[in-house]
Amino acid sequence: MTATVERAVAAPVPASAPGGADRRAAAEExxxxxxxxxxxxxxLVGAAVVFMLPFVWLIGASLRPREYVFSGGFLPTPFAPENxxxxxxxVPMVTWLFNSVVVGTxxxxxxxxxxxxxxxxxxxxxxxxxxxLFGLVLATMMLPFAVTMIPTYLIWTELRLTGTQVPLWAGNLFGSAFYxxxxxxxxxxxxREYFEAARVDGASYPQxxxxxxxxxxRPALLVAFIFEFKASWTDLMKPLIYLRDEELYTLPRGLKVVLDRFGYGGEQQWEIVLAGSVIATVPMLVLFFLAQRHFVEGIATTGRKG
Known part of the structure; x- marks a missing residue:
């Protein structure tokens, strides 16, 4: 079995495998x-600028004093980093960040x-x-979340797990049609020869x-991990449904509290709302930049066969 794995790793990389897509794209370019x-x-530069403008404005506005938050422009003038x-x-931002990391992971x-x-x-x-059977699995992607929301809630209620963070992640133990x-x-x-050779060597199916x-x-696994981590990080609906204790809130649920308390109907301290939004966004940017090589590689090499 070990010899089979070594041969698989050392074998030439096909065009559809990781790395082959980059070489073919470079040749076409x-x-x-x-x-x-x-x-x-x-x-590409134009599209990048268009997509970045809202975030650049968010950062600039979050660094202005309260009376200048909506003054227009992108520069943080006057400068107010104390926001x-x-x-x-x-708010307990550290607790919410920790909860989001745990639930997302x-x-x-x-x-x-x-x-x-x-x-x-x-x-x-x-x-x-x-x-x-595979078609039926894919068909489940056509079901809106609202269709399964109430039955799922009733299941977690019967299990006495509402009010905990378990419903936010445990449903993923049954897989996802998209992934x-x-x-x-x-x-x-x-x-397929890799697997057939391993079977001849006596490998079991789990092996x-x-x-x-x-x-x-691994590149495709990393893509799935990042996609789901991002989906969990930005999910507001499930925390709204299942969480009651503020100490258990994830970051999106916490930002809803910040918006209610300091935004609409609150004290109109929009600089705090915007600063919280930046704090919630930065970890996702850091994660993407740390894993972007494998992420792009996994996207480029997935779906070329089948």
Whole structure:
């Protein structure tokens, strides 16, 4: 089994595998006329500027005194960095950040591992009705959250887990149709000969997954992890439904408290609201920049086969 894994890692990387997409994209890029490349870069820069403007305004407004928050422009003039200290002191921001990290990590790990296991089954095993069953799994993506919201709430109520953070992540233990599809497509891009050789060496099906498939699909696993972590980090609906204790609030639920207390109907301290919004956004930016290489690689190499 160990020899099979070593051969799989040392084997040439196909065009659809991690790294192959980058080389093919570079080759295609070098063959384009200069004006097309310039136009492409200008379009990318323009789109980046458009998408960044709201965040740049948010940062500038969060660093202005209260009476200048909506004065217009992007520069923080006058400069008031104490807004962030006021935001930290006004609400338990550290507790909410910690809760969001714990819930987001648990939700992302749960859905990534469970979806990867199901995706491996759909990619490797061949049995009657497999495609029909896979289609039914994908069909669940068409169900709006509002359809399952009440039945799910009743289930957690019967389990006496409402008012805790468990409903925010435990449902991910049963996988997600989107991530199952994403990971299945990545698994289909791997040569089946790797797995057949491992079976000849005496590997069991769990060993095929954990020792062979799992290391080879790390970019796709990272994509699923980041997607779900971001979804959990920005989710407001579930904390609104299940959480009652302010000490258990995640960051989006806490920002709702900040908005109610210092924004509309409150003290009109919008600088605190905006500072809290920046604090909630920065961790996601840091996470993306730390993992962007693997993230982009996983997106580029997923879905090229199947």
């Amino acid at each position: 070098s063959g384009r006329p200069l004006w097309q490349r310039v136009l492409f870069v200008v379009a 962030y200290a006021d935001a930290w002191q006004a 648990a939700a992302a790990l749960a859905v990534t591992l469970s979806s990867a296991w199901v995706a491996f089954g759909f990619a490797y095993f061949r049995f009657p009705g497999r495609d029909v 199952i599809f994403l990971l299945r497509q990545f698994l289909l891009s791997l040569p 095929l997954f954990w020792k062979l498939a799992f290391p080879l699909i």
